[in-house]
Amino acid sequence: MIEIKDIFKTFGENEVLKGISATFQTGKNNLIIGGSGSGKTTLLKCIVGLHEPTKGEVFFDDENFTTMDFTQRVPIRTQIGMLFQNSALFDSMTVEENILFPLNLFTNQSQSEKLDRANFCLERVNLTGKNKLYPSELSGGMKKRVGIARAISMQPKYLFVDEPNSGLDPQTSILIDDLINELTDEYKITTVIVTHDMNSVMGIGDHIVFLHQGKKWWEGSNKEIAHTDNKELNDFVFASKFMQAAKSKL
DSSP states (O other): OEEEEEEEEEETTEEEEEEEEEEEOTTSEEEEEESTTSSHHHHHHHHHTSSOOSEEEEEETTEESTTOOHHHHHHHHTTEEEEOTTOOOOTTSOHHHHHHHHHHHHOOOOHHHHHHHHHHHHHHTTOTTOTTOOGGGSOHHHHHHHHHHHHHTTOOSEEEEEOTTTTOOHHHHHHHHHHHHHHHHHHTOEEEEEOOOHHHHHHHOSEEEEEETTEEEEEEOHHHHTTOOOHHHHHHHHHHHHHHHHHHTO
């Protein structure tokens, strides 16, 4: 479980996050949604320590991550898997080398053990035999799956995903959502996903935090969204569905 308490984040005079508190549930897909500029990615970066909150606290299974120094954070960071929006693969490395990167950095496993783990992760994301390909030889969906394989290579307790369906066609987006959902359920991971994709929200949104103007504006499940009277959330849902419908006709 991940808990955030009263998170503020200011850049200069720009207050991006304004006192956000939430609990992200183990074994569930926890989605952070909201319009552009609402603070979604900033909040994600504050949780994983890429940004330091101006005020507030982040807890990983009751351990206060915010008050830890760099060395104290290492054991928690080794339990974190991260899929960035653009997959963030190393272009000069093969698929296999990309997946081995965190294993080489954080474990003392033998080379054969690390290769076994890399092959298992590739099999898990349906990319068996793609070890020696380079990112330039992969489709957008394949890059995302390699990114997921690398993110789960350390058998994480916590998985953070930033816009997993960005730049993907609807069919590939569904495949990525299904894969994340399966991994979350199978390994009982605390998964936190930043997305603007309403198909993802309605498909795998076990627990949803809606941000508006840097504040937590609504919280609930995908089943509750259809019945909410929250005007800003309804406006966001309608606009998102309208844009997705328009794009599908292009």
